[in-house]
Amino acid sequence: RGDSSSFIPQCDFCPDRLGLIHSITFFFTLAINSQVLILDLLEDGFGEHPFYHCLIAEVPKEGQIGSSCIVGYAMYYFTYDPWIGKLLYLEDFYVMEPYRGLGIGSEILKRLSQIAIKTNCSCMHFLVVIWNKPSIEYYVRRGALDLSTEEGWHLFRIDKENLLRMASGE
Amino acid sequence: MECVLRPCRAEDCAEVVRMIKELAEFEKLPDQVEISDQVLREDGFANNPFYRCLVAEVPPEHRSRDGHTVVGYGLYFFTYSTWKGRNIYMEDLYVMPEFRGKGIGKKLMSKIAEIGVENRCSQMKFVVLDWNRAAIDFYQGHGAVDLTAAEGWHFFHLEGDALKQLARGQLGQ
Numbered sequence: 332r333g334d335s336s337s338f339i340p341q342c343d344f345c346p347d348r349l350g351l352i353h354s355i356t357f358f359f360t361l362a363i364n365s366q367v368l369i370l371d372l373l374e375d376g377f378g379e380h381p382f383y384h385c386l387i388a389e390v391p392k393e394g395q396i397g398s399s400c401i402v403g404y405a406m407y408y409f410t411y412d413p414w415i416g417k418l419l420y421l422e423d424f425y426v427m428e429p430y431r432g433l434g435i436g437s438e439i440l441k442r443l444s445q446i447a448i449k450t451n452c453s454c455m456h457f458l459v460v461i462w463n464k465p466s467i468e469y470y471v472r473r474g475a476l477d478l479s480t481e482e483g484w485h486l487f488r489i490d491k492e493n494l495l496r497m498a499s500g501e
Numbered sequence: 502m503e504c505v506l507r508p509c510r511a512e513d514c515a516e517v518v519r520m521i522k523e524l525a526e527f528e529k530l531p532d533q534v535e536i537s538d539q540v541l542r543e544d545g546f547a548n549n550p551f552y553r554c555l556v557a558e559v560p561p562e563h564r565s566r567d568g569h570t571v572v573g574y575g576l577y578f579f580t581y582s583t584w585k586g587r588n589i590y591m592e593d594l595y596v597m598p599e600f601r602g603k604g605i606g607k608k609l610m611s612k613i614a615e616i617g618v619e620n621r622c623s624q625m626k627f628v629v630l631d632w633n634r635a636a637i638d639f640y641q642g643h644g645a646v647d648l649t650a651a652e653g654w655h656f657f658h659l660e661g662d663a664l665k666q667l668a669r670g671q672l673g674q
Contacts, residue, residue: 367583367584367585367586368586371586371587371621372586375581375586375587380549382579382580382581382587383581406581406583408580408581409551410551410578410580410590410592411544411551411552411576411578411592412592413517413521413536413541413552413576413592413593414521414525414530414533414534414535414536415533415535415536416535416536416540416544416551417544417551420580422580422581422582422583423583460652
């Protein structure tokens, strides 16, 4: 299952555009009880000025050739730090529980790092709640730095050196 | 004193970089500023800009001691939440010290809130350094909620009625 996971980048490159949109909508309602109207979600993600982008992880459906199911996603967008320029901001990062521990999350992070570098982002930012120890350990293990402890904010960033490391699959 | 708020133009970027550095000095992190006038220009005036910026300008007769007429800025962009959709994120809000206490900061913030509402944003978010009591008091006075104290992060947000009130130039509850 883990071996046959594939990744469809944002909608532009996806042949089944409607399928991807429906899947993203499904994830937005699955992850949290979203208050966003579906029409707004579609316009905001796939309109002239996208407010967010998605990476989708899917695996083939057992026993059904040519069919797949979505098991994880990352939702991100580009932000700006006036001190250093463009950043990639990871807003949502989710793998369905039965599919964890298979390297899908790591693969998603790797793809995101590649996107960040390709788009000249200085780093990747995300928020973690400080008492969520498993998440903190997950990110620190990958070279993430807790800016809040060091300077008084609560942000995590992944710097260029570790981004490159993640992008090369280390 | 008359002060005009207007969108930043490409030729304003040098002045905005000057003020970015002043803000970084105040935040005690001046060595972290790597941005240049050229990069700010490229990133802000591309097809899909990565940020937007408002500047506050005074007439020449009220220019600063150093001769500047651009005396404040608000840098913002749009973010997204699976929970609430579009947000407006206020990244920097700065007024030169000699022009403070004249409501320029409040005007900048109100304008950004207005832009947020016009663009279907449900929240405004921003970060504040935990020792910056004056800024925290200012933002809480406008209805801002400290999400770090409540939930363990250090982001402030303005939403719903408080945001709309700010966009109308009224104090939040």
